[in-house]
Amino acid sequence: MARITLSRSAFFHNLTLLSEKLGGKEKLAIVLKDNAYGHGLLPMAGLAHTFGIKRAVVRTFAEAEAIKSLFDDILILNPRPPCLSDPRYTLTINALSQLHAIPSRTRVDLKIDTGMHRNGIHLEDLEEAIAQIISQRLTLSGIFTHFRGADVLSSELFWQMRQWQEVKERALRLCRHHQLPRPLFHSANSAATLRLNGYDDDYARCGIAAYGYHEMPSVFGDYDLKPVMQLYAEKITTLRLKKGERIGYGGLYRAQENLTVSTYDIGYGDGFPRYDGEGKLYLNGMQILGKVSMDSLCVKGEREEIPLIGDAKEIARSFGTISYDILVKLNPGIDRTIIH
DSSP states (O other): OOEEEEEHHHHHHHHHHHHHHHTSGGGEEEEOHHHHHTTOHHHHHHHHHHHTOOEEEESSHHHHHHHTTSOSEEEESSOOSSOOOOTTEEEEEOSGGGGGGSOTTOEEEEEBOSSOOSSSBOGGGHHHHHHHHHHTTOEEEEEEOOOSSTTSSSSHHHHHHHHHHHHHHHHHHHHHHTTOOOOEEEOOOHHHHHHOSOOOSSBEEEOGGGGTOOOOOGGGOOOOOOOOEEEEEEEEEEEEEOTTOEESGGGOEEOSSSEEEEEESOOGGGTOOOOOSOSOEEETTEEEOSOOOSSOEEEESOOSEEEEESSHHHHHHHTTSOHHHHHHTSOTTSEEEEEO
């Protein structure tokens, strides 16, 4: 069967690099949302715990419930009522209207829109948000934002950091006025963590870099990240084709000579990208012959197993997308094994 291996040493290498950039493991929160970017929520959470990471970031309550024994603090980015109560959970507030559904004594983090214009309350609504938190007897645990251009060759990161600095200054004044404890501030994603020399927030939320990737222009440098995942497919059948015979739906690939081809047990039903058979597609030196089917694809030769993903960027370039898109879509049902 198709299988995924997860390299412990590569993951720990990446976590070490990020921790050193930030100034310590305590400043690194591992982002495990969406099945740990396709790598597998439980195995990656277990490895992060073993490494010594205390904070995790997930998308849903279900993800948080699955890993709550492994972390001291779990930030839930998209909590939906009814809200589960657990002292380890911190719920993200993306809009003022969400505060009304949060039970008292729940820890919350306010997300502030500093320029991405996706989720988060406006700076001018910060005072009202804090007033509602006090009146509903919630605990303001943190305040954060998200950078829209940290992986882009432009000055946008530094423009948005100035907006973020204003947020922090106003938030601290409001907390002093209301005699609230200082909240934790966090803003950097993987790209910002890699780019910045010196980071003064309380922690950073790193996802894709922990798994071995970034999507920044090469001018920013080589960060020596190591891909954690390897995807392999297992042979189903081997056929001997005669010159002129065609392969797969539509018969788009025609054998130019007598050749041996094999079909392997992975396709777009497993989250592998759907190749339409037009032109030529090479992965790890192998040409994909004809269209990728729902459950299979075909290449020349008769190996029992073939490697399909070693560097997700290679496939991403072939399909005009990014590494995130390739990784996160891989079927959670594919067997995942941790190797050294």
